[in-house]
Amino acid sequence: MASLSLKGIEKQYPNGFKAVHNFNLEIADKEFIIFVGPSGCGKSTTLRMIAGLEDITGGTLEIDGKAVNDVEPKDRDIAMVFQNYALYPHMTVYDNMAFALKLRKVSKDEIDKAVRNAAKILGLESMLDRKPKALSGGQRQRVAMGRAIVRNPKVFLMDEPLSNLDAKLRVQMRIEIAKLHERLGATMIYVTHDQTEAMTLGTRIVVMKDGIVQQVDTPKNLYNNP
Numbered sequence: 001m002a003s004l005s006l007k008g009i010e011k012q013y014p015n016g017f018k019a020v021h022n023f024n025l026e027i028a029d030k031e032f033i034i035f036v037g038p039s040g041c042g043k044s045t046t047l048r049m050i051a052g053l054e055d056i057t058g059g060t061l062e063i064d065g066k067a068v069n070d071v072e073p074k075d076r077d078i079a080m081v082f083q084n085y086a087l088y089p090h091m092t093v094y095d096n097m098a099f100a101l102k103l104r105k106v107s108k109d110e111i112d113k114a115v116r117n118a119a120k121i122l123g124l125e126s127m128l129d130r131k132p133k134a135l136s137g138g139q140r141q142r143v144a145m146g147r148a149i150v151r152n153p154k155v156f157l158m159d160e161p162l163s164n165l166d167a168k169l170r171v172q173m174r175i176e177i178a179k180l181h182e183r184l185g186a187t188m189i190y191v192t193h194d195q196t197e198a199m200t201l202g203t204r205i206v207v208m209k210d211g212i213v214q215q216v217d218t219p220k221n222l223y224n225n226p
């Protein structure tokens with residue numbers, strides 16, 4: 001269960017540049033929200049503020065009615081998948097997926113169960129002993145998702161997760177992400193440039209430009225009144 005409430009969220013970077021202005025959005029539990037808009041419009045910045053990777057310089061973010069300002073990022077129950085996967089090159093697939101749980105002092109048995117379960121969901125069971133460099137792009141992307149899944153997060157953030165994959169794999173992974181959303185029952189926020197991804201995955205689409213939310217609507221309504 002996770003609803004999010006963004007009230008007047010702003011981001012001013014230390015150099016004075018204001019990347020996000022007065023961002024308001026109520027996200028219901030289990031929604032699949034898409035952020036779209038041209039490069040530099042503030043999509044990643046907003047996602048990173050929600051993840052706790054970037055300070056929020058104005059407004060409030062609430063998760064399940066609780067302001068996150070006082071909650072340490074590591075306690076937020078949010079997992080993020082990055083465009084470049086950000087895998088640890090010297091670790092095996094298993095250890096890449098186990099790492100975040102080890103840091104949280106989860107027991108070995110529980111870690112093992114979580115990693116094997118994620119590997120099963122993602123079709124990585126036979127690759128657990130490999131290092132990232134011995135994987136294809138699509139497999140690396142699965143490991144990046146596996147690292148998020150093992151934490152069983154309430155909120156799942158994805159920043160252009162498919163943009164480094166070829167067209168065929170993008171279609172396949174898009175279908176898998178839709179299934180994953182159902183299976184995990186998590187609230188998802190997903191940044192993409194890709195119209196098809198936005199239209200097929202999103203329950204609602206947030207259109208941004210120059211740090212401002214221009215439009216929020218369902219894919220169907222946006223398609224009918226672009």
Ligand code: ADP
Nearest residue numbers: 013015017019038039040041042043044045046
């Ligand atoms: P998007 O994800 O939509 O491509 P970003 O959120 O990455 O956009 O960036 C929004 C704007 O903020 C861009 O103009 C970018 O150059 C600027 N920006 C991003 N990070 C920083 C930073 N650390 N300091 C200053 N400006 C930044």
Ligand code: ADP
Nearest residue numbers: 013015017039040043044045048054083159160
């Ligand atoms: P993205 O792939 O999300 O567009 P960017 O290339 O915008 O990523 O940003 C990559 C990194 O560079 C981020 O850590 C971001 O904070 C930083 N960055 C981006 N734009 C600027 C900027 N104008 N000034 C300083 N840092 C920036």
